[in-house]
Amino acid sequence: MKILEVKNLTVLNRHTKEVLLDNISFKLNQGEILGIVGESGSGKTLTGLSVLGLLDKSVFNIKHGSIIYNNIDILKLSDTELQKIRTRSISVVFQEPMLSLNPVQKISTQLIEVIKLHMNHNADEQIKVARDILVKTGLNDTQKILDSYPHMLSGGQRQRIMIAIALVCKPEILIADEPTTALDVTLQLQILELLKNVRTENNMSMLLISHDLDLIKNYADRVIILKNGVLLEEGSSFEIFNMPNHEYTRLLIDSSPEKLITEKKQSEMLLDIQNLNCRFPVNNAFFKKNKKYFTALSDINFHINSGETIGLVGESGSGKTTLGLSIMQLLDYSGKIFLNNVDLSLLSPEKLRESRKDYQIVFQDPYSSLSPRMNILEILSEGILSFNNISESKIFKKCSDLMTEVGLEPSMLRRYPHQFSGGQRQRIAIARALSMKPKLIIFDEPTSALDVIVQKNILNLIVDLQHKYGLSYCFISHDLKVISAISHRIYVIKDSKIIESNISDELISNPKDNYTKKLIQSSFIS
Amino acid sequence: MNIQSNFWDKFSTNKRNKYSLLIFIFFFVLSLFAEILSNDKPIVLSIDDKLYFPIFVSYTDKQFGGFFDTEADYKDEFITSRLKEKSNWAIFPLNPHSYDSINISQSAPNPARPSVYNYLGTDDRGRDVLARLIYGFRLSVLFAFALTAIGIIIGIFFGAIQGYFAGRVDLYMQRFIEIWSSMPELYILIIFSSLFEPSISLLIILLSLFGWMGLSDYVRAEFLKGRNMEYVVAARTLGLSNTKIILKHILPNSMVSVITFLPFRISGAILVLTSLDFLGLGVPPDTPSLGELLAQGKENIEAWWLSLTTFLVLVGTLLLLIFIGEGIRESLDSRSS
Numbered sequence: 001m002k003i004l005e006v007k008n009l010t011v012l013n014r015h016t017k018e019v020l021l022d023n024i025s026f027k028l029n030q031g032e033i034l035g036i037v038g039e040s041g042s043g044k045t046l047t048g049l050s051v052l053g054l055l056d057k058s059v060f061n062i063k064h065g066s067i068i069y070n071n072i073d074i075l076k077l078s079d080t081e082l083q084k085i086r087t088r089s090i091s092v093v094f095q096e097p098m099l100s101l102n103p104v105q106k107i108s109t110q111l112i113e114v115i116k117l118h119m120n121h122n123a124d125e126q127i128k129v130a131r132d133i134l135v136k137t138g139l140n141d142t143q144k145i146l147d148s149y150p151h152m153l154s155g156g157q158r159q160r161i162m163i164a165i166a167l168v169c170k171p172e173i174l175i176a177d178e179p180t181t182a183l184d185v186t187l188q189l190q191i192l193e194l195l196k197n198v199r200t201e202n203n204m205s206m207l208l209i210s211h212d213l214d215l216i217k218n219y220a221d222r223v224i225i226l227k228n229g230v231l232l233e234e235g236s237s238f239e240i241f242n243m244p245n246h247e248y249t250r251l252l253i254d255s256s257p258e259k260l261i262t263e264k265k266q267s268e269m270l271l272d273i274q275n276l277n278c279r280f281p282v283n284n285a286f287f288k289k290n291k292k293y294f295t296a297l298s299d300i301n302f303h304i305n306s307g308e309t310i311g312l313v314g315e316s317g318s319g320k321t322t323l324g325l326s327i328m329q330l331l332d333y334s335g336k337i338f339l340n341n342v343d344l345s346l347l348s349p350e351k352l353r354e355s356r357k358d359y360q361i362v363f364q365d366p367y368s369s370l371s372p373r374m375n376i377l378e379i380l381s382e383g384i385l386s387f388n389n390i391s392e393s394k395i396f397k398k399c400s401d402l403m404t405e406v407g408l409e410p411s412m413l414r415r416y417p418h419q420f421s422g423g424q425r426q427r428i429a430i431a432r433a434l435s436m437k438p439k440l441i442i443f444d445e446p447t448s449a450l451d452v453i454v455q456k457n458i459l460n461l462i463v464d465l466q467h468k469y470g471l472s473y474c475f476i477s478h479d480l481k482v483i484s485a486i487s488h489r490i491y492v493i494k495d496s497k498i499i500e501s502n503i504s505d506e507l508i509s510n511p512k513d514n515y516t517k518k519l520i521q522s523s524f525i526s
Numbered sequence: 527m528n529i530q531s532n533f534w535d536k537f538s539t540n541k542r543n544k545y546s547l548l549i550f551i552f553f554f555v556l557s558l559f560a561e562i563l564s565n566d567k568p569i570v571l572s573i574d575d576k577l578y579f580p581i582f583v584s585y586t587d588k589q590f591g592g593f594f595d596t597e598a599d600y601k602d603e604f605i606t607s608r609l610k611e612k613s614n615w616a617i618f619p620l621n622p623h624s625y626d627s628i629n630i631s632q633s634a635p636n637p638a639r640p641s642v643y644n645y646l647g648t649d650d651r652g653r654d655v656l657a658r659l660i661y662g663f664r665l666s667v668l669f670a671f672a673l674t675a676i677g678i679i680i681g682i683f684f685g686a687i688q689g690y691f692a693g694r695v696d697l698y699m700q701r702f703i704e705i706w707s708s709m710p711e712l713y714i715l716i717i718f719s720s721l722f723e724p725s726i727s728l729l730i731i732l733l734s735l736f737g738w739m740g741l742s743d744y745v746r747a748e749f750l751k752g753r754n755m756e757y758v759v760a761a762r763t764l765g766l767s768n769t770k771i772i773l774k775h776i777l778p779n780s781m782v783s784v785i786t787f788l789p790f791r792i793s794g795a796i797l798v799l800t801s802l803d804f805l806g807l808g809v810p811p812d813t814p815s816l817g818e819l820l821a822q823g824k825e826n827i828e829a830w831w832l833s834l835t836t837f838l839v840l841v842g843t844l845l846l847l848i849f850i851g852e853g854i855r856e857s858l859d860s861r862s863s
Contacts, residue, residue: 364756383766432764
């Protein structure tokens with residue numbers, strides 16, 4: 001039995017007249033989880049927002065179409081009528097648990113506010129309802145949670161509270177917009193299981209919006225595929241994943257990273273890190289004895305052989321980025337970092353600058369890692385020029401070669417970063433690192449900001465470059481799937497310590513540490 | 527599409543911005559030629575078939591057949607009578623008065639009402655109001671440009687150092703700024719104007735000592751943000767020097783706040799000069815200035831042509847600058863489409 005029907009929904013951007021959703025039609029049945037899959041910019045979030053009647057009319061123009069719920073067209077309702085439907089009948093969980101809660105109000109206030117608004121209960125009953133829903137979402141210490149402010153809770157707890165708020169009025173439809181994307185992998189599984197259980201218990205319907213195919217495959221009953229605002233394919237989860245009709249769907253399914261590297265022969269050691277410690281002061285105390293520190297890295301020991309990729313995997317806050325920045329000599333640390341048997345921490349500033357040629361870094365966000373006011377030629381030539389004085393024509397030749405190397409047209413050299421897509425920008429960032437002819441490149445989550453198809457292409461490029469130039473890589477990521485596809489050896493880092501390390505396949509098939517086991521279990525859910 | 531042309535497109539779509547800028551530029555450029563527009567000397571004159579250019583060259587009275595070795599007074603009866611002779615002629619500027627020329631032949635008591643001789647009347651010393659407005663406007667705007675330019679250079683310099691090096695450098699300089707900004711600016715101005723001969727350059731120096739701090743705060747904030755951007759970190763890993771990183775990477779990206787500030791600082795500077803002149807603490811007594819005209823208007827409340835015209839010039843200038851400023855701010859705001 002269908003509970004919600006979207007018919008021929010077309011949405012335009014009011015200013016640019018760009019078509020954001022093009023004639024989208026789908027149905028949501030009672031008790032069903034409908035997965036909406038697409039890359040960033042495909043219109044999946046927009047679809048979710050329009051079901052809630054949350055589209056900003058000054059930006060979006062709903063050209064035609066209808067969203068029928070209970071024989072009413074949601075798009076035709078007034079704001080007050082919509083308010084009654086929201087939360088009580090159709091509810092939403094957003095991606096960012098850090099931003100969705102008001103930081104200056106206690107959880108109890110925020111949760112009870114919703115109950116007050118939508119249900120007729122007296123004060124005692126309100127608290128009882130609040131506690132019940134918290135227990136249901138797996139937060140058992142209800143009194144403590146209700147008395148907390150959002151900042152006192154972890155990301156997982158906050159997302160559970162968001163779910164509790166969304167579910168407290170027992171809505172018929174829940175829209176979950178990337179509900180676990182901002183969470184660590186080990187938490188993802190718990191949250192999704194929770195949503196699935198609530199669904200069966202309340203016979204609720206769900207729109208699960210995600211870019212993560214594995215997640216959709218495991219949790220959705222039916223799936224629709226969106227691309228550039230067009231609905232490409234619709235079908236049951238089984239059909240879509242086993243017999244995809246559309247070429248794009250096939251591309252999406254194929255894009256989950258496979259093993260990309262071959263076994264590595266033994267070679268000499270390039271980078272050796274001994275007893276690396278790093279800590280940051282957390283307060284601004286005047287006297288030294290009052291200073292408090294946050295330990296970001298404690299007693300890290302590891303090495304990279306030449307021509308080898310090592311993967312550093314860990315949750316957010318585990319210290320993996322700090323480790324990358326320490327190797328790049330951008331932070332104060334204690335301990336020893338040897339590159340080719342030279343202790344980098346003992347070099348003079350001038351020698352250190354010289355040595356920077358040998359190790360380069362590629363950052364996560366290709367949007368902030370390229371200066372918006374410099375064109376690509378300037379960006380690529382900058383490093384070369386800071387060490388050599390060479391003629392303009394030679395520089396141009398060099399930069400053209402670099403562009404070809406990373407699969408871009410040399411004719412694009414005069415363009416500015418904002419004229420490129422995310423994947424192209426990341427290629428430029430890689431070209432910039434290559435321009436120094438380094439021995440070691442650190443990749444700090446280089447594909448996390450990219451769509452899955454682009455991700456695969458970038459990973460292929462990275463591996464090809466390694467074969468060609470015998471580069472060594474230190475690959476930092478939270479995504480064990482990516483790490484295992486590209487690394488020879490893996491180090492698992494948690495709470496600023498390395499807790500396990502092994503050859504890639506060994507670590508995946510035979511993990512020793514409990515945390516590693518959990519990580520592997522949640523990363524490979526399919 | 528580059529940033530500059532995109533900026534101009536956005537700026538000129540709003541007609542108010544475009545016309546404010548054009549009108550302001552028109553009047554400013556016009557005022558730069560104040561000597562040709564409003565002067566008591568003729569632009570060209572011909573006596574005995576010989577051409578003279580009194581605005582550009584100073585001629586003595588003797589050269590025209592007079593008695594004095596001093597510069598000729600072209601309003602003097604002797605020269606006016608010479609000009610009336612057969613083939614002699616002269617072209618006077620549109621407004622035949624300079625800012626300090628006193629019309630002696632004027633019969634009405636000063637300040638005199640607007641008349642065919644003085645289009646906007648005279649002030650209480652018989653000087654032409656229109657001439658003083660033109661020269662005063664030019665001085666105000668030029669003064670404001672100079673003050674703003676100096677303030678921006680010093681402000682960017684200190685703000686950049688504070689923001690880029692952060693930590694201890696920032697801490698000490700911030701304390702210094704706190705102490706410096708708590709100095710009583712007005713008293714220092716009063717003291718200095720009694721110690722030294724008041725002059726425009728002294729005024730610029732004194733005001734510049736304090737004027738950079740507002741801007742350096744903004745630049746500092748931009749640099750604090752910019753130094754942690756990934757492209758700056760990337761530049762550091764490429765082995766670039768600090769100066770290069772500051773000039774090539776952070777500064778171009780933090781100029782938006784500076785440029786946005788510019789018209790507001792200019793209008794602020796005009797207002798400061800006017801108020802100081804009004805109080806008699808500003809430019810030397812004979813200099814044409816809007817503030818001094820306002821003060822005269824206050825003294826001679828019945829002479830409406832003094833206060834009203836100055837008021838209109840001042841309000842018009844400030845209004846135009848604020849419209850331009852708002853236009854720039856809107857056009858540089860990347861969030862608005």
